[in-house]
Amino acid sequence: MSFQRFYQTWYDQLKDVIRQLSQVPRQPTNDQQHELYRQLVQKVMSHYHEFYRVKSSAAKNDVLTIFAAPWATSLERSLHWITGWRPTTAYHLIYTESSILFESHIIDILQGLRYGDLGDLSPDQLARVSELQCEAVQEENAISDELSDWQARGPHPSPFSYKILIA
CATH class of the missing domain: 1.10.287 (Helix Hairpins)
Known part of the structure; x- marks a missing residue:
């Protein structure tokens, strides 16, 4: 699977986890809410870990595509430009x-x-x-x-x- 296809799937899953996380009260009032909050935060962390693992592997195959980031939005690409890439x-x-x-x-x-x-x-x-x-x-x-x-x-x-x- 190309990194671009992986990224789209990964991003859709991230939006779903963030939506779930936003539905949990910021200050969990009971143990069940606290555990759900902890699990969702762990899920986000694992999700990002997977992103960087796959991105690192993809960079070994085609580093220029990773730097060019064709999956990124115009805003994200402009930020690359602003920061010196x-x-x-x-x-x-x-x-x-x-x-x-x-x-x-x-x-x-x-x-x-x-x-x-x-x-x-x-x-x-x-x-x-x-x-x-x-x-x-x-x-x-x-x-x-x-x-x-x-x-x-x-x-x-x-x-x-x-x-x-x-x-």
């Missing part, structure tokens, strides 16, 4: 990992051995990665410029807000 971050990871692997296998590589990992990238492949990175940087810069323009314009109060200030 940009598509070009993936290129930095590729360069770093390929350098580390190349250096650790240099003797084997010189003898013609290949490992099938990022350390085996050919000069042509690295050039293509570099071209893609340049394209991504241009797109990121365009988005950043647009966001800067939008932020510079700032919020403009509506005529209604002036009426409130006057009153």
